[in-house]
Structures are given as structure tokens and as C-alpha cells.
Amino acid sequence: MKTSLLPTIAHRLALLGYIVFALFPLFWLLKVSVTPNDLLYSEGVRMWPSRTTWEHYSFVLQHSAFPTFFKNSLIVSGSTAIIVTICASLSGYALSRFNFRAKYWIVGLMLLTQMFPLVMLVAPIFKILTPLGLTNSLTGLIVVYTAFNVPFATFLMQSFFDGIPKDLEEAAMIDGATKFTAFREIILPLTLPGIAATLGFVFTAAWSELLFALMLINGNNAATFPVGLLTFVSKFSVDFGQMMAAGVLALIPAALFFLLIQRYLVQGLTAGAVKG
Amino acid sequence: MASIDIQNVKKAYGHVQVLHDIDLQIKDGEFVVLVGPSGCGKSTLLRMIAGLEGVTGGEMRIDGKRVNELHPKDRDIAMVFQSYALYPHMNVAGNMSYSLKLRKTAKEKIASAVASAASKLGLDPLLDRRPRALSGGQRQRVAMGRAIVRQPKAFLFDEPLSNLDARLREQMRAEIKKMHGDLKATSIYVTHDQIEAMTLADRIVAMHGGVVQQVGAPLELYDRPANIFVAGFIGSPGMNFLEATYHAGGVTLKDGTVIALPAPLALADGAKVTVGIRPEHVVMGGEGIGMVAGVDLVEPTGFGIILHLSLHGLAFKVFTLDRAALSAGPTVRVAFSPQHLHVFDGQGNRCVPSS
Structure with a gap:
């Protein structure tokens, strides 16, 4: 079949337009991060500064608390992503495969947690965490993030498990596997794309969370990176160059993370399991 | 190999009873086909024998031993699914050897069992392939290979041919019959296709509405149907x-x-x-x-x-x-x-x- 050229070109152009639109803010981040301070306001709107510099990066890395923020964020987001994914895999599997009496109510309750605007919950959570000594601590943040991400991640994982034919586990059980062996050796390997997606989703959600981090943390020691970015805003000025440099650096782990898991995100592992 | 005794077996989901007092004695080495229209309970009965569905009432025995409460893995039966249910992340050899690995069989024994099953089914050149790289007929063979690689007490077939095209179905039907002739394994085969039932069975169990309508040799059902349902179901055109x-x-x-x-x-x-x-x-x-x-x-x-x-x-x-x-x-x-x-x-x- 001969495809005509025009629709293909139009299709590619539309995609290109969207990519430019979506990536432009990132480009601007990069551009400002390498623009020397003296050119920032003097050159007008230009796509690229006439002179570039790495001084913002070196300042951020050597003279600011950014490395601490970065490390904190990595700990919080990484731990949250792992804990949430483990919990969500188990509960998602249960919701997908088992019928139990309270299932309806548990799902309802989990949906309920997603209904409240987080702002409403900041005060009560602060009240709960203070006596436990969990404010101003990374552990506190991990607990809160985990609690808020588990329901959605559970639904996400459930839909991935739903996509795996039940026949596979039954075949495994008839082959001589216990329910748990079937889960571990047959279902889990097939859910890797789902697990990768959940990890990625939770990681980025925790990585960019500002509200709770701002409310529960004061001081630089336990601050995560979004809170840390605000230190570049002082009473009288905003240090855009350093802020953008920090932003670019903060993008790196998220980008690396997705690079690592993208293999699983795109892989259609279940192909060929059943008639297709 | 084993005999299977089904006594007064019932199945209900909540208040809905889907199987009513099923009585069936399957002899060692017999090929029994459960046939009936969709929703007659034939697959449910097969899954109950496999242990994938619980038994609401009555008793089920494999080789004289009560299995009502036994987990599928402890029943030592093999099953071929309609969807084939091959493990997509394992190659053909992996799929066929999985049951032996779970039983901690020695490596050399596994290799020889897989090789002999593969040669029986003409799968030798495909052992390294993943299921997704196989055609429908090849997947079907792998599913059969997975069943015969160990010597189970009984083979269960759940509409194994219904996803194949007509020609392939005919060919596999003959192969299943031949395989049964070679292995003499107790087999229970579920189908809605009365041609499959007539050609494969030593005995046919015609089911309708969760009730066994007639049990008998294929020609007995054709010549002397016990009731209007069996009369209309067996034979084509009806x-x-x-x-x-x-x-x-x-x-x-x-x-x-x-x-x-x-x-x-x-x-x-x-x-x-x-x-x-x-x-x-x-x-x-x-x-x-x-x-x-x-x-x-x-x-x-x-x-x-x-x-x-x-x-x-x-x-x-x-x-x-x-x-x-x-x-x-x-x-x-x-x-x-x-x-x-x-x-x-x-x-x-x-x-x-x-x-």
C-alpha cells in the first residue's frame, strides 16, 4: 500500500509542534541557567545569550546547601517510590485476584482519601506528626508521601494485574506452584512494566512535592529540593541564574530514572501469552 | 494414571446453583468428553476436577483419594487451556520444564523429558523461542507439551482447539486422539463442538443447565439420545x-x-x-x-x-x-x-x- 506523503508530513509537523511546546520551558530553564547575571536583564528576549557561563552551576554545587537538598530529595523520593510500589503491588494483586468481603469498602475508602484537597490535611497531619517527632525529618515526609500515594498506585497496579490473564496463574498452580510461587515467578515478571510505571510515577510525585515539604520541614538540614529552590528567593531579589541551575541539576535524577525504566515501560511483555 | 470418581457433586455461586448432583465415574485410561452449549457447566466441572474451583457439595476422588480440599498443585493433573496460558517470559523449553522444575526434578531428567515431548510434538526447532514468536498451532502444541512432559494422573482439556482455524483443528484433533492412544492417559476433554466429542471420546457426557443429560459411547448418543436436548445437540445439521x-x-x-x-x-x-x-x-x-x-x-x-x-x-x-x-x-x-x-x-x- 502506498501512503501519501502529505498526511505523514502533517502528522510529523503536529508532533514536532507539540514537542516544541512541551519542551520550551525546559529549554528556557537551561538558557537562563547559563546566562551570566549581567546579561539576564540587559539583552532583552533572546533565544540564546551572547555569552554563556557555568558560574551558576559551580556556585550551586559549591557554595549553597543544594547538595544537601538533593541528597534529601533522593532519599525521600527513592524510599517513597520503593515502599509504595511494594505495598501497591501486593494490594493491587489482592484487589485484582481475590474476592473478599470488605473489598468494596476498602476500595471505597481508598477512593475517599483521594477526594480531599491536600491543603485541608496539612494542619491535622502536622498535629499528628509533631508529638511523634516526625516533623522536620525525612522519615516523616516518607510516611506522609507513602500514605498519599499508596491508594492511587494500588489502582494503577491493579489495572496492570487485571491485564494479565488469570489462566497463567492457574496453569502455574496446576504445574505445581503455590499461589505465592505463581505470583512471584509468573505474574511479577510480567508486571515489570507496571512496576516501572508505578515507581516512576511515585518517584516524580515525591520529587516535586512542595506543600508538605514546606509545611513539615524548616531549616536546610531536612529540606528537599523543591523547598530548597525557594532559598534562592530572597526578600529583595530572586537569583534566577542559580535557581535555574539548581533546577537543571534536579532534572538529572528524574531523567536518569526514566531512562532506566523506559525499557519496561515500552515492552509489551504479555504478548504471546494467550491467543493474540 | 488414575480413575476419577465424581459423586453427587454440586457447585453454587451464592444462591445460584450451576451444577446439580453430578455423578460420573471415569475409568483409568478412559477418554471422556464433556459436551454441551455455553453455560452448561462443563468448564466449571473440569475446573473443579483441576482444583481451580471449590466443590460446594458431594465428593471428588482421584485414584480413590478424596481431593475436595486439595490444592491444584497436589492433585498431579495436567491441564491444557483454551487460551494456551503459556508463560510469555519463558521460552518453549522453559514453559515445558516449569512443572518439573517446581518438583525439583534432576536437570538431566528434565532435559530428556522435554526432548522426548518436543520430538513427539515436532517442537524440537522451536525450543528456544518465546511464545509470542509462535503461531497459534505451535502455541497449542507447546501447551500440549507442557501437559505431557510429566506423567500426570490425568489430562484435562478445556476447549483446547477452539482458537484454531478449521484445518488445524482437524489436524490437532487427530493428534490428540493418537496421543491418547500412545499414552493411554485418563483424559477429560471439554468442548462445545459435537464433532470433537464424537471423534475423540470413549464416552461422551452431554450436559445442559448444570445437569448431566446422558452418558454413553458416541454412537449410543447418536442412535439413542436419552432426551430431546441430546437428540438436538448431537448430530449436524441438528x-x-x-x-x-x-x-x-x-x-x-x-x-x-x-x-x-x-x-x-x-x-x-x-x-x-x-x-x-x-x-x-x-x-x-x-x-x-x-x-x-x-x-x-x-x-x-x-x-x-x-x-x-x-x-x-x-x-x-x-x-x-x-x-x-x-x-x-x-x-x-x-x-x-x-x-x-x-x-x-x-x-x-x-x-x-x-x-
Whole structure:
């Protein structure tokens, strides 16, 4: 079949337009991060500064608390992503495969947690965490993030498990596997794309969370990176160059993370399991 | 290999009972086919034997041992699924050896078992492939290989051929039959396809509405169906049914045609009955013989011709090998001999001759 050229070109152009639109803010981040301070306001709107510099990066890395923020964020987001994914895999599997009496109510309750605007919950959570000594601590943040991400991640994982034919586990059980062996050796390997997606989703959600981090943390020691970015805003000025440099650096782990898991995100592992 | 005893087995989901008091004794090495329309409970019964569904009531024994509460893994049975259910992340060899690995069989033993199963099924060149790189027929073979690689007590087949195209289905059907001849393994085979049932079975179990309608050898079900359901289900094209009244010595059809029966039946005079006649037993009559029927449709199958008629306003089918039927006029004359007539009483059960 001969495809005509025009629709293909139009299709590619539309995609290109969207990519430019979506990536432009990132480009601007990069551009400002390498623009020397003296050119920032003097050159007008230009796509690229006439002179570039790495001084913002070196300042951020050597003279600011950014490395601490970065490390904190990595700990919080990484731990949250792992804990949430483990919990969500188990509960998602249960919701997908088992019928139990309270299932309806548990799902309802989990949906309920997603209904409240987080702002409403900041005060009560602060009240709960203070006596436990969990404010101003990374552990506190991990607990809160985990609690808020588990329901959605559970639904996400459930839909991935739903996509795996039940026949596979039954075949495994008839082959001589216990329910748990079937889960571990047959279902889990097939859910890797789902697990990768959940990890990625939770990681980025925790990585960019500002509200709770701002409310529960004061001081630089336990601050995560979004809170840390605000230190570049002082009473009288905003240090855009350093802020953008920090932003670019903060993008790196998220980008690396997705690079690592993208293999699983795109892989259609279940192909060929059943008639297709 | 083993015998399977099913005694008074029931299955209910909540208040809905889907299987009613199933009694079935399957002998060692026997090939039993459960056949029936969708929703008749045949797959549920198979899954209960496998242990994938719980037993609500009654008792199930494999080799004399009660298995009601036994986990599927401890029943030592193999099952071929309609969807094949191959493990997509394992290659063909991995799929076939998984059950042996779980049983901690020695590596050399696994290798030889897989090799012999693979050569039996012509899978040798495919052992390294993943299921997604196989055609439907090859996947089906792998599913069979996975079952025969260990010597289980029984093979269960859940509509294993229904995802294949017609030609492949025919070929695999013959292979399954051959394999059963070689292995002499107790097999239970679920299908809605009565051709598969007729060709494969030592005994057929016809099911409808969660109740066993008849158990018997294929030709027994064809020749002496126990009730209208079995009569209509077994045979293709399906049996024709006509309303009639019984009187000593014969039946009278609606239009007044009287057909004498070879032997009197255990029925009262004037009882309403249904008579059945298979399309292949109907004779196209010449002038003056039989009844006049209108021709609705002529279907040549190549081998023979199916005529769709209307007789007394009812659909009536005739299967004939006579090509002259292709040029049948608007009406034909049909007749049938009494020994091919099946008579069913008001409840739809087969009427037996009075002794």
C-alpha cells in the first residue's frame, strides 16, 4: 500500500509542534541557567545569550546547601517510590485476584482519601506528626508521601494485574506452584512494566512535592529540593541564574530514572501469552 | 494414571446453583468428553476436577483419594487451556520444564523429558523461542507439551482447539486422539463442538443447565439420545422435531400422516409426543410418497446438500447426497422410515418400547 506523503508530513509537523511546546520551558530553564547575571536583564528576549557561563552551576554545587537538598530529595523520593510500589503491588494483586468481603469498602475508602484537597490535611497531619517527632525529618515526609500515594498506585497496579490473564496463574498452580510461587515467578515478571510505571510515577510525585515539604520541614538540614529552590528567593531579589541551575541539576535524577525504566515501560511483555 | 470418581457433586455461586448432583465415574485410561452449549457447566466441572474451583457439595476422588480440599498443585493433573496460558517470559523449553522444575526434578531428567515431548510434538526447532514468536498451532502444541512432559494422573482439556482455524483443528484433533492412544492417559476433554466429542471420546457426557443429560459411547448418543436436548445437540445439521400424537402402533403427525412404529411404546393412547428425525435419515420421496414441504433454502456443502424446508409451518432440514436436490422445485416430498424415528414424551424424554 502506498501512503501519501502529505498526511505523514502533517502528522510529523503536529508532533514536532507539540514537542516544541512541551519542551520550551525546559529549554528556557537551561538558557537562563547559563546566562551570566549581567546579561539576564540587559539583552532583552533572546533565544540564546551572547555569552554563556557555568558560574551558576559551580556556585550551586559549591557554595549553597543544594547538595544537601538533593541528597534529601533522593532519599525521600527513592524510599517513597520503593515502599509504595511494594505495598501497591501486593494490594493491587489482592484487589485484582481475590474476592473478599470488605473489598468494596476498602476500595471505597481508598477512593475517599483521594477526594480531599491536600491543603485541608496539612494542619491535622502536622498535629499528628509533631508529638511523634516526625516533623522536620525525612522519615516523616516518607510516611506522609507513602500514605498519599499508596491508594492511587494500588489502582494503577491493579489495572496492570487485571491485564494479565488469570489462566497463567492457574496453569502455574496446576504445574505445581503455590499461589505465592505463581505470583512471584509468573505474574511479577510480567508486571515489570507496571512496576516501572508505578515507581516512576511515585518517584516524580515525591520529587516535586512542595506543600508538605514546606509545611513539615524548616531549616536546610531536612529540606528537599523543591523547598530548597525557594532559598534562592530572597526578600529583595530572586537569583534566577542559580535557581535555574539548581533546577537543571534536579532534572538529572528524574531523567536518569526514566531512562532506566523506559525499557519496561515500552515492552509489551504479555504478548504471546494467550491467543493474540 | 488414575480413575476419577465424581459423586453427587454440586457447585453454587451464592444462591445460584450451576451444577446439580453430578455423578460420573471415569475409568483409568478412559477418554471422556464433556459436551454441551455455553453455560452448561462443563468448564466449571473440569475446573473443579483441576482444583481451580471449590466443590460446594458431594465428593471428588482421584485414584480413590478424596481431593475436595486439595490444592491444584497436589492433585498431579495436567491441564491444557483454551487460551494456551503459556508463560510469555519463558521460552518453549522453559514453559515445558516449569512443572518439573517446581518438583525439583534432576536437570538431566528434565532435559530428556522435554526432548522426548518436543520430538513427539515436532517442537524440537522451536525450543528456544518465546511464545509470542509462535503461531497459534505451535502455541497449542507447546501447551500440549507442557501437559505431557510429566506423567500426570490425568489430562484435562478445556476447549483446547477452539482458537484454531478449521484445518488445524482437524489436524490437532487427530493428534490428540493418537496421543491418547500412545499414552493411554485418563483424559477429560471439554468442548462445545459435537464433532470433537464424537471423534475423540470413549464416552461422551452431554450436559445442559448444570445437569448431566446422558452418558454413553458416541454412537449410543447418536442412535439413542436419552432426551430431546441430546437428540438436538448431537448430530449436524441438528435433528428435526415434529409434534405428534401417539396411538397404539404408531404416531399421527399434525397433518394427519400416520407413521407406524416397529414396536409399541410405553405410552398411553392419545399422548402428546415429539418425534425426531435426523436430516440424513429423511428420504426425498417421489410422486405420491410422504409429505409435501416447501423449499426455503438450498445449501450445497460439496459433500452433500442441506435443504432447509418448511413442513407444517416448521423448519425442517434434509441432508442428502443426491445432487438432483440442487435443482429442487418450490416443493419437495419427504418421507422417513419408522426405524429412524425417535419418539420423546411430553417431558422430552426418550420413549422406550413397552415390554
